[in-house]
Amino acid sequence: MPGKKHQVAVVGSGNWGSTISKILSENTAAHPDLFEKQVRMWVFEEEITIPEDSPHRSKYGDKPRKLTEVINATHENVKYLPGIRLPENLVATPDIGEAVKDASILVFNLPHQFIGKTLDQMKGKYLPYARGISCIKGVDVDGDVVTLYSELIMEKLGIYCGALSGANIAPEVAAERLCETTIGYDPPPMDLTDQDGSPKDNLVKVDGQRQHEMKPSSIKLHRMPQDYPHVDAQLLEALFARPYFLVHVIKDVAGVALGGALKNIIALAAGFVTGKQWGENTKAALIRLGVQEMILFGRTWFPKSVNEATFTEESAGIADLVASSSGGRNFRSASHAVEQGVSVSEIEEKEMNGQKLQGVSTAQSVYQFLEKHGKTKDFPLFCAVYRIIEGKAKVDDLPSLLNKKK
Amino acid sequence: MPGKKHQVAVVGSGNWGSTISKILSENTAAHPDLFEKQVRMWVFEEEITIPEDSPHRSKYGDKPRKLTEVINATHENVKYLPGIRLPENLVATPDIGEAVKDASILVFNLPHQFIGKTLDQMKGKYLPYARGISCIKGVDVDGDVVTLYSELIMEKLGIYCGALSGANIAPEVAAERLCETTIGYDPPPMDLTDQDGSPKDNLVKVDGQRQHEMKPSSIKLHRMPQDYPHVDAQLLEALFARPYFLVHVIKDVAGVALGGALKNIIALAAGFVTGKQWGENTKAALIRLGVQEMILFGRTWFPKSVNEATFTEESAGIADLVASSSGGRNFRSASHAVEQGVSVSEIEEKEMNGQKLQGVSTAQSVYQFLEKHGKTKDFPLFCAVYRIIEGKAKVDDLPSLLNKKK
Structure with missing residues (x-):
């Protein structure tokens, strides 16, 4: 019987990152049996001035303030997603180690040019058995090789990573207008076959994990301890789907x-x-x-x-x-x-x-x-x-x- | 060796009917080896007044005139497709018998509510071995039975009929803006197996010709004489495709x-x-x-x-x-x-x-x-x-x- 709950962290806080964080926080609150209520969102810290037309301006003034502090005080990302109330169980943090430290589910949602550096900063700070979902749009094409960002995350962090994409113009999703998305998630069978979870067994070598045939790689993935709820299509729907955000989980990550x-x-x-x-x-x-x-x-x-x-x-x-x-x-x-x-x-x-x-x-x-x-x-x-x-x-x-x- | 050429007739002359007639006339002129140059378009005759803003008004005046006469004089369907020059080898006629009499290819392009009556008027006046293409949008749903208009034509006239449909908003096609269409055409194998064309053999019984399983019917189709160029995907492309109108012929009429x-x-x-x-x-x-x-x-x-x-x-x-x-x-x-x-x-x-x-x-x-x-x-x-x-x-x-x- 599962005893632990999933801790969810979001890496990135632009308009799409903030929108996904809002959805995840709504769902962790709705499913206390599966998830820790608090969701942590890593924010690339910057000094901002609350815009003149913001209703928060009168309370917080016109002095430059740290973006994370403003988000946590106003429950709004006044710079990247103004006008959208974020749930109170969403906490912004500028410290990537603090954000991901005990997160069993990592959601990546940041501009592709910052991925490499951000993944480097995560080294040694995340759970080695965490599962990832990449909301990063696009693929990396370099010469004659195509790399999916989910593959890059798998290779750099050694965690399994799926992908989320869809007709999801961020401000429309944030305004809770009806739309759909697709999650590609197809981890190797280790998730299902682990029986004992003993330490010497927790590394599973996965050959050809790269979802194309051009640059196969071999990655060692850690098994997730059995006391977590199993991360499958049903759990991903509980985490990502809202009445206005319909989720379809498929196997085709590429x-x-x-x-x-x-x-x-x-x-x-x-x-x-x-x-x-x-x-x-x-x-x-x-x-x-x-x-x-x-x-x-x-x-x-x-x-x-x-x-x-x-x-x-x-x-x-x-x-x-x-x-x-x-x-x-x-x-x-x-x-x-x-x-x-x-x-x-x-x-x-x-x-x-x-x-x-x-x-x-x-x-x-x-x-x-x-x-x-x-x-x-x-x-x-x-x-x-x-x-x-x-x-x-x-x-x-x-x-x-x-x-x-x- | 084929000795005859296909005579093409269009039944219908609205904005889409006139547009398709324009395309067909351009192509019969471009392929004199396959088609008779003149294309006949049947027009539901009406008295019209040339609109005030028409450049033809000064020459033809403001008295009511017959639509067919105006089309043949001005080479423009001033009522339903104003501003588009029609080829001179397109001839409008109010007489359905005259339009279809020796046409081996019949193109149907009229509002669905007029089909039944128009098909009745054609009885005994068309070539029994002609082939049809229906450009009529939609299907007939009556109670628990769906009937394709191509099926209705097959049953009423006893000729094989395919269908044409696509992203084809008529005025845009008439203005020769790039677009595509799909032709569904899948006649029974008689077209390919007829060897002698002898009169006693010219009726082929086709069971289950209706392309759905709800109301199968048995239709007797006439073989087309062998001295016509064979009506296949290639011929349909020669007849319908233009540099601005890309045609894809498939088998799936339904x-x-x-x-x-x-x-x-x-x-x-x-x-x-x-x-x-x-x-x-x-x-x-x-x-x-x-x-x-x-x-x-x-x-x-x-x-x-x-x-x-x-x-x-x-x-x-x-x-x-x-x-x-x-x-x-x-x-x-x-x-x-x-x-x-x-x-x-x-x-x-x-x-x-x-x-x-x-x-x-x-x-x-x-x-x-x-x-x-x-x-x-x-x-x-x-x-x-x-x-x-x-x-x-x-x-x-x-x-x-x-x-x-x-």
Whole structure:
């Protein structure tokens, strides 16, 4: 009989990190049999001034204050998720060791460029048998190798890590508007077969844990002690699902991560033709063609791990693609670029304070990846977006670039 | 060696009928080896006055004229597709017998309520071995029986008929903006096995031609003489595909027709939540749930004929659904209803001159169909839309109506 409860920690506190933390805190309070009530959220500490239009300004004044202190005093992330009340059982901490120390469930939700450094800071401070869920969008494409962030976490920390992705524009989820998400979670069978939990047995070597066939690795994972409630689909639903946030747990971690990465390329294409005012037919055609290229990408490089239905039937696939092709930064920036007759990189400079668009870097790295594998011809949409970004083709060339029969 | 060329006729001349006629005429001119250049379009004759803002007004005046005469004089359907130049090899005729008399390829593109009567008028006037393509959106649901319009044409005329559907908002196609369509075409094997074409052999009895299992029928189809070019996927692409209109020919006629029908229910749901300003996540979730219910509908009532990938991967499935959930009458009317706090039927009366919305009648007949089969619980989204239309539920109830885990 389980005697322990899961302690939950969130690593990251942007608008999506704060939103997920809100959901988790609501659920740990709702399921006192499974979870410790308090949820800890690690915050990259910074000094902030409470905005003038915030209702907290009158009470807390206009002096710079630490973000964690403001969150814990106001129960609001006034900088990254203003206007949304956070549960009182959510505690912000600037100390990553303090946040993760006894957490059996670690939820990663931070910008991908900070992952490596943050994982390094966690070394020796977390439970070696913890389980992770990565909410980090995208995949790491480096030359001819694709790495999922869940894989990076597994390799760096030696813990099993799944992935969460879906049509989840953060402010809409925070406002509790109906939506769905997908969790990919498929730990090796050790979770089910551990009988005694004796110390000499607690390391399980997992070969080929990487969910693609390009760079298999061997990771030693620790068994979770048996006195914790078993971490399975049912438990993940208890932790993540809300009446307004419907959760579907599947086994395909790679498909969940790839969907969240590749959709950004297609969102740029949708923005281009929207800027041209070509209408709904054209955008729908690009979405359909994009799904076809997602499927082919998975079939080619992740044949043993990706389930094609993840792209066509899950929130992490088609729904996220549809939402991102009507809203979100990539779509809007591409549309603005066409309307103003300038390049996407000019829009990045003008509208995004030097921040890079996810879709642009994904289109570039995926194109280089396809070129290294000699497969550019099989992905006409992905390559057309790259060529338009690079100024090597025009949006008006899209019909001929996509028409194989020509 | 083929000696004859296909004569092509279009039955119907609304905005979509005129648009398809334009495409067909462009292609018969481009492929003189396969097709007679002239395409005939049957027009339901009416007296029209050329609109004041039409460039043809000065030449043809303001007196009432016959629509066919205006089309043939101006090469424009000034009433239903104004501003679009039609090819000169397209000829409008008010006489259905004249239109179809020697046509080996018949394209049906008219409102579904006129099909029965029009097919009756064709009796004895068409080639008994002609092949048909139905561009008529939707399916006929009557009690517990679903009939595809392509089936109705097959039964009434005794000719094989496929179906065309896709994300094809007519004015955008007419303006030659990039889009895609799907043709379902899967004639019985007689087309391939006929060796001699002798008259006594020219009737082939086809059992179970109806593409669902509820009301199998036996139809006698005539073989097409061998001196015509064979009507197959390649020929249909030559006839329908343009550089801006990409065609994919598949075998699943039922899936093509069902996609075009069921999407209208989901478009209403998308309109409801857009009227509520719930954002892109919610709409994307409804589209995903809608695809799931389309798949289940096909799997339950068309198990032998529907290919589920038609819904998830073809223009007639996901792309048409996405386009219709951002544009089109059903979407807009549902959105206006919520914004103005009135029922959809009030919007129908106010904005549509008494015309009925396709989505409303489809939602009603599909609900009654599901009820007769005792399957309402398996289709929560379809049923929720019906209940909202009928005033039995509110849009705010959607989360609880769709949340199975509650």
